[in-house]
Amino acid sequence: MPPRYDTITFLSDYGTTDEFVGVVHSVLRSIAPHAAVVDLTHGVPAHDVRAGGLTLARSVQYVAPGVILAVVDPGVGSERRGVAVEVLGGRAVFVGPDNGLLAPAVAMVGGADRAVSLTNAEHHLPAPGPTFAGRDVFAPAAAHLANGVPLDELGEAVDTTTLLPGILPLTQERDGRLVAEVLWVDRYGNVQLNVDPDEVASLGDRVALGFHGTARTAVRAATYAAIPRGQVGLVVDSYGLLSVCTDRSSASAELGLQPGDEVTLEAGGPMSTPVELRVAP
Numbered sequence: 001m002p003p004r005y006d007t008i009t010f011l012s013d014y015g016t017t018d019e020f021v022g023v024v025h026s027v028l029r030s031i032a033p034h035a036a037v038v039d040l041t042h043g044v045p046a047h048d049v050r051a052g053g054l055t056l057a058r059s060v061q062y063v064a065p066g067v068i069l070a071v072v073d074p075g076v077g078s079e080r081r082g083v084a085v086e087v088l089g090g091r092a093v094f095v096g097p098d099n100g101l102l103a104p105a106v107a108m109v110g111g112a113d114r115a116v117s118l119t120n121a122e123h124h125l126p127a128p129g130p131t132f133a134g135r136d137v138f139a140p141a142a143a144h145l146a147n148g149v150p151l152d153e154l155g156e157a158v159d160t161t162t163l164l165p166g167i168l169p170l171t172q173e174r175d176g177r178l179v180a181e182v183l184w185v186d187r188y189g190n191v192q193l194n195v196d197p198d199e200v201a202s203l204g205d206r207v208a209l210g211f212h213g214t215a216r217t218a219v220r221a222a223t224y225a226a227i228p229r230g231q232v233g234l235v236v237d238s239y240g241l242l243s244v245c246t247d248r249s250s251a252s253a254e255l256g257l258q259p260g261d262e263v264t265l266e267a268g269g270p271m272s273t274p275v276e277l278r279v280a281p
Contacts, residue, residue, distance in 0.1 A: 003090055004148040007066035008037050011056055012134065013044040014071070020132070024069075024139045027125065031143035038064065047074040049101050051259065053166045054183055057104035058239050063092075068105070069142040070096040077130035082118035082137050083163065084145065084154050089113060093151065095142045097133070098158075103166035112160040119155035169194050177210070177264040178203075182257050183241070189250025190224075190235075191257045195242040195265070200234070203267040207234055209244065210264035212256060218244060 008028055014020035021042050028037055044052040052072035081098040087109050094102045106112050118137055123144050127136040141154050169181040184192040205220045218232040227233030227247040237243040244251050
């Protein structure tokens with residue numbers, strides 16, 4: 001018997017201003033009323049497949065087993081496939097567009113066991129137009145899977161090697177510097193880099209950062225609160241990657257760093273000291 005899932009985890013770039021998220025919730029509940037729906041986030045930047053894929057990859061090890069519905073779909077209505085991808089021996093199934101969005105998270109949990117293209121219209125809603133696949137295709141597929149509908153009833157089998165891969169940047173060595181990229185800026189302004197802490201272990205406690213034609217010295221710190229006042233810090237974040245931070249302020253705003261920006265790291269760099277100016281008595 002195929003598994004029946006009790007949790008549907010939902011990620012999208014829909015935001016919460018329009019009714020899109022609520023409508024998808026209602027479709028899920030109308031088909032699979034027993035399933036709890038967990039909103040992972042709907043704040044992925046519009047059309048940003050890479051950002052959605054990174055969000056899913058960061059989160060997937062903490063997501064409850066079940067169906068994972070992910071929709072960041074700038075190619076909606078085009079020839080791109082909608083897919084359901086089974087992982088972990090059937091403990092979870094990803095549902096969404098085959099545009100690279102699912103790939104990083106699927107890789108994080110060990111790769112795809114099997115996949116289908118969502119071609120069986122019996123498990124879709126009638127669509128007045130082709131532009132809301134989240135409502136008309138992906139949500140019904142996710143709900144039917146939660147009800148125990150077998151994966152292969154949703155559509156034609158897909159060779160898992162043909163699923164579109166996600167694109168994640170790797171660090172490089174250039175002129176003695178480690179060349180990194182900003183992956184993510186969280187709501188506090190912490191700037192996550194694609195850097196494993198082991199890659200900078202030899203650089204010491206002070207690291208020279210280069211970006212936008214300028215340079216700053218960052219100090220290694222165990223926590224945000226351990227960053228000296230007025231300094232930039234490098235902290236290993238909750239996902240095990242190196243983040244550029246300032247204590248109780250936005251490093252992104254102070255340094256002008258955004259996802260996709262290049263940052264170089266090398267040993268040393270002068271230590272700047274904050275100076276407080278006072279009016280002479």
